Amino acid sequence: MRYSYIKPRTKTLFTKDIQLLFAFFGVTIFMLFSTYAFLLFRDYRFNQDRAEINMKKEELRIHISKMNKQISSIEQQSMLSEKVFTKNSVLKESINNLFDLVPGRITLSEAKIMENGLILYGITPNKDVYNFMLQAPLRSIFYKTYSSFYPAKNGWLRFVSTNYMNEEELGSED
Numbered sequence: 393m394r395y396s397y398i399k400p401r402t403k404t405l406f407t408k409d410i411q412l413l414f415a416f417f418g419v420t421i422f423m424l425f426s427t428y429a430f431l432l433f434r435d436y437r438f439n440q441d442r443a444e445i446n447m448k449k450e451e452l453r454i455h456i457s458k459m460n461k462q463i464s465s466i467e468q469q470s471m472l473s474e475k476v477f478t479k480n481s482v483l484k485e486s487i488n489n490l491f492d493l494v495p496g497r498i499t500l501s502e503a504k505i506m507e508n509g510l511i512l513y514g515i516t517p518n519k520d521v522y523n524f525m526l527q528a529p530l531r532s533i534f535y536k537t538y539s540s541f542y543p544a545k546n547g548w549l550r551f552v553s554t555n556y557m558n559e560e561e562l563g564s565e566d
Contacts, residue, residue, distance in 0.1 A: 495525040509534065509556040515548050516541075522551060530555050 406414075483505070490510070494500055498521065502513040516522040519541060531537050535558035541549045 493526070493529050495521075497521055498526055509554065511555070512553040513551070514553075515544060515550055517548050519549065522549070527553070 487503075487505070490503065491500075494514075498514055498516045500512060500514040502511075504511040516526075522539070522541075527537060527539060530553065534555035536556040538554045539551055541551050544550045
């Protein structure tokens with residue numbers, strides 16, 4: 393016997409409401425997993441970027457260290473060049489003073505500058521001119537002065553003047 397005029401429908405566990413609920417839960421879970429995956433990816437990228445930055449930082453630290461060494465080397469070279477320039481200026485001035493010291497009647501043929509003295513070779517008309525015009529100033533400058541004379545072909549005298557600085561004065565200059 394039939395009590396209904398329509399054919400009965402089969403009832404399912406997944407009704408429209410349940411399907412809608414599963415769809416919302418599915419979208420929500422998908423969004424949660426997507427957010428989690430995105431955060432994992434960002435954390436991975438952050439760690440990679442941090443490692444790269446640390447490597448660059450270390451490279452820059454090494455580069456700065458090399459540059460500091462180069463700067464100190466250049467500063468030392470600069471100080472050395474200034475020292476050499478100063479010594480050369482003093483030497484040039486000393487040579488000029490030496491040639492200003494030599495009177496017009498005496499002719500120098502050679503001058504050897506040593507660390508602790510000076511050797512002069514030259515020609516003088518006679519010993520008196522040499523003694524009064526050149527040896528007196530040399531004795532006021534140098535600690536020890538030795539002179540030797542020998543005759544030249546033209547009647548003048550050739551001389552060799554060896555002059556030494558005081559060793560104690562040399563030690564105090566450095």
